[in-house]
Amino acid sequence: MRKVLLYQLALIIPAVLFSLQCYAQDIPSTELIKNAKLYDGKIVTYGGEAVGDIMVRGEFAWVNIYDGSNAIGIWVHKDLIRDITYTGGYRAKGDLVAVAGRFNRSCLEHGGDLDIHAQSFTKISPGSKIHHALDTEAVKSASVLFCTLVLIFLLRMRQSRKPASSRHP
Amino acid sequence: MILRPQLDDVKSIGYYLGKIVLGFGIAMLLPFIAGLVFFREVNPSLHFLIGAEISILIGLGLDCFCRTDKDLNTAQGMVVISLSWLVAMVLGAIPLFLSGHYKSFLDVCFETMSGLTTTGLILVQDLDHVSRTHNLWRHLGPFIGGQGIAIIAISFLLGGTSGALKMYVGEARDEKLVPNIIHTSRFIWLISIVYLILGTIVLGIVGIFIGLKPPSAFFHGACIFMAGFDTAGFAPQSQNILYYHSLAFEIVAIVFMVLGSLNFNLHYQLWTGNHKEIWKSIETRTLLLITMLVSLITLVGLKHFGVYSGAAVLFRKGFFHVISGHTTTGYMTIYAQQFIQEWGDFALTLIIFSMALGGCACSTAGGIKMLRVGIIFKALREDIKKILLPDSAIVAQKFHHIRTMFLEEKLVRGVLIVTFGYLLLYGLGALVGVALGYPFLESLFESTSAAANVGLSCGITDASMPTILKITYIIEMWAGRLEVMSVFALLGFLVSFVKGR
Numbered sequence: 062m063r064k065v066l067l068y069q070l071a072l073i074i075p076a077v078l079f080s081l082q083c084y085a086q087d088i089p090s091t092e093l094i095k096n097a098k099l100y101d102g103k104i105v106t107y108g109g110e111a112v113g114d115i116m117v118r119g120e121f122a123w124v125n126i127y128d129g130s131n132a133i134g135i136w137v138h139k140d141l142i143r144d145i146t147y148t149g150g151y152r153a154k155g156d157l158v159a160v161a162g163r164f165n166r167s168c169l170e171h172g173g174d175l176d177i178h179a180q181s182f183t184k185i186s187p188g189s190k191i192h193h194a195l196d197t198e199a200v201k202s203a204s205v206l207f208c209t210l211v212l213i214f215l216l217r218m219r220q221s222r223k224p225a226s227s228r229h230p
Numbered sequence: 231m232i233l234r235p236q237l238d239d240v241k242s243i244g245y246y247l248g249k250i251v252l253g254f255g256i257a258m259l260l261p262f263i264a265g266l267v268f269f270r271e272v273n274p275s276l277h278f279l280i281g282a283e284i285s286i287l288i289g290l291g292l293d294c295f296c297r298t299d300k301d302l303n304t305a306q307g308m309v310v311i312s313l314s315w316l317v318a319m320v321l322g323a324i325p326l327f328l329s330g331h332y333k334s335f336l337d338v339c340f341e342t343m344s345g346l347t348t349t350g351l352i353l354v355q356d357l358d359h360v361s362r363t364h365n366l367w368r369h370l371g372p373f374i375g376g377q378g379i380a381i382i383a384i385s386f387l388l389g390g391t392s393g394a395l396k397m398y399v400g401e402a403r404d405e406k407l408v409p410n411i412i413h414t415s416r417f418i419w420l421i422s423i424v425y426l427i428l429g430t431i432v433l434g435i436v437g438i439f440i441g442l443k444p445p446s447a448f449f450h451g452a453c454i455f456m457a458g459f460d461t462a463g464f465a466p467q468s469q470n471i472l473y474y475h476s477l478a479f480e481i482v483a484i485v486f487m488v489l490g491s492l493n494f495n496l497h498y499q500l501w502t503g504n505h506k507e508i509w510k511s512i513e514t515r516t517l518l519l520i521t522m523l524v525s526l527i528t529l530v531g532l533k534h535f536g537v538y539s540g541a542a543v544l545f546r547k548g549f550f551h552v553i554s555g556h557t558t559t560g561y562m563t564i565y566a567q568q569f570i571q572e573w574g575d576f577a578l579t580l581i582i583f584s585m586a587l588g589g590c591a592c593s594t595a596g597g598i599k600m601l602r603v604g605i606i607f608k609a610l611r612e613d614i615k616k617i618l619l620p621d622s623a624i625v626a627q628k629f630h631h632i633r634t635m636f637l638e639e640k641l642v643r644g645v646l647i648v649t650f651g652y653l654l655l656y657g658l659g660a661l662v663g664v665a666l667g668y669p670f671l672e673s674l675f676e677s678t679s680a681a682a683n684v685g686l687s688c689g690i691t692d693a694s695m696p697t698i699l700k701i702t703y704i705i706e707m708w709a710g711r712l713e714v715m716s717v718f719a720l721l722g723f724l725v726s727f728v729k730g731r
Contacts, residue, residue: 116441
């Protein structure tokens with residue numbers, strides 16, 4: 062009986078330890094998606110730019126983090142995201158964040174989504190507003206095209222006064 | 231003997247092409263105005279002003295130089311339509327190219343064709359930072375293309391010429407909702423715009439409930455509706471529908487995908503109070519039957535192979551993607567690589583099957599279409615009956631689609647030709663993929679997705695894929711949207727220039 066118990070412990074303990082294995086370095090999204098089964102249920106670290114909307118759902122929130130290849134949804138307690146000031150979009154470069162949390166290949170809590178349930182969520186560097194200077198080349202091109210358009214329009218107006226058949230005897 | 235086209239023929243084609251280009255250019259002013267007034271994005275708005283100006287210039291130019299009283303014949307109508315989709319692809323690509331989010335002009339052309347044909351395969355870089363103005367155009371493309379590029383010109387720029395009918399038919403629409411073609415086109419717009427308003431409101435409200443800010447919620451709502459109802463599958467964020475992490479959002483998306491894949495004629499019947507038609511039509515019956523069967527087998531397969539477990543997960547991942555594939559929308563709640571890494575050959579094959587069959591005829595959906603599948607089944611049944619019954623027995627098969635009709639040889643022949651055309655497209659595209667070193671099943675998946683105008687991807691579609699494959703998929707999307715015949719008409723027209731007398 063004791064032997065059986067020892068054997069069982071010998072099997073269970075490494076399994077538990079393995080499941081609690083942490084990945085200290087940031088894992089790229091492509092690796093997480095490609096080898097999702099390998100990382101499923103493990104604690105991983107992941108980092109990138111917070112993009113789009115922060116969607117608060119009760120005590121938690123969804124923040125989508127883009128690492129340059131893909132964006133992955135992070136399920137995080139809303140207290141942990143108070144520091145977030147910018148999320149990435151056309152007008153802003155989002156805050157860069159580092160996340161440590163449990164990776165789910167197919168999260169049962171969230172309808173099978175591939176996500177990370179954050180245990181820690183740290184802002185690495187702040188984002189900023191993006192200033193888009195007026196594209197003067199575009200203004201010039203648009204103006205030249207507009208003048209040409211007016212000319213063609215006038216030509217067409219002149220042409221439309223004559224019936225089509227009179228030009229094709 | 232093939233007749234060489236005369237100058238008058240070319241002029242007729244140019245004149246009607248000009249009208250379509252003019253309509254397309256005017257449509258490009260919408261994102262220009264929205265960008266300036268609502269989004270306050272000056273540079274992106276300028277890109278659309280430039281795009282619109284070039285389009286209107288070309289449209290007016292063709293209108294001036296090709297002016298003619300001559301009407302179009304059937305072949306010319308098809309040539310106009312085939313050309314107009316290519317011209318629209320290039321012109322529609324201009325503002326997107328100016329955004330700087332694409333690696334090459336070919337990539338933009340690919341995505342513009344993908345949008346206009348309601349496919350949904352993308353090559354955009356860093357989508358999460360694209361301006362709202364450009365994003366609006368990405369989604370407006372499917373809304374215009376889904377209804378048909380020529381529909382704009384027919385509805386508002388052409389009189390009641392027979393050329394309008396030829397162009398309407400050339401755009402793979404052979405069903406008139408009302409006797410007048412202009413009224414039919416306007417009704418298609420009416421249905422689409424009413425649904426657009428309703429869809430934007432519903433998705434906007436759901437968006438607010440799931441945590442989006444109101445302006446963002448309604449912007450996303452409008453985009454997701456346009457790409458969902460028009461079965462394109464574009465989304466404003468790189469994660470597609472996964473971005474929202476919401477069951478409610480996915481359910482509403484499913485409803486709009488299904489609505490978009492239904493025949494406009496069926497919408498008309500429902501609007502005019504003929505609710506029974508939905509249960510009587512061969513199309514909806516076939517759609518329901520095949521969707522149920524494929525969903526069931528896919529879900530059992532996904533559960534059996536341990537890909538997903540739990541009813542909610544199977545619904546949100548399995549059922550969602552079957553509907554997305556079958557309606558030829560292409561919305562995704564998983565990453566493209568997951569199809570290959572996790573789903574396995576069995577589920578992948580079923581999705582290919584769904585995509586290949588597609589939605590209903592005269593809808594925004596692509597693929598072989600349910601009406602054709604239903605007719606082929608009926609014809610098969612008729613032939614089996616003929617074999618089993620005595621030689622003297624007369625077998626007459628009927629089917630119901632808006633009205634009850636006899637199954638005629640001529641009809642079955644037409645159906646089989648188009649079906650064969652689609653199968654050829656799927657196969658040829660897959661062959662090019664295999665020749666370039668991709669595995670067969672993945673190549674077939676991507677090729678079917680392109681030719682059936684679906685937009686689901688297993689990861690092949692990427693900015694780094696070979697140029698030849700990009701061009702192959704562009705041709706597949708174009709030919710698939712026009713149901714092959716118009717493309718053949720264009721090829722025939724070009725051949726007649728060389729070989730004609």
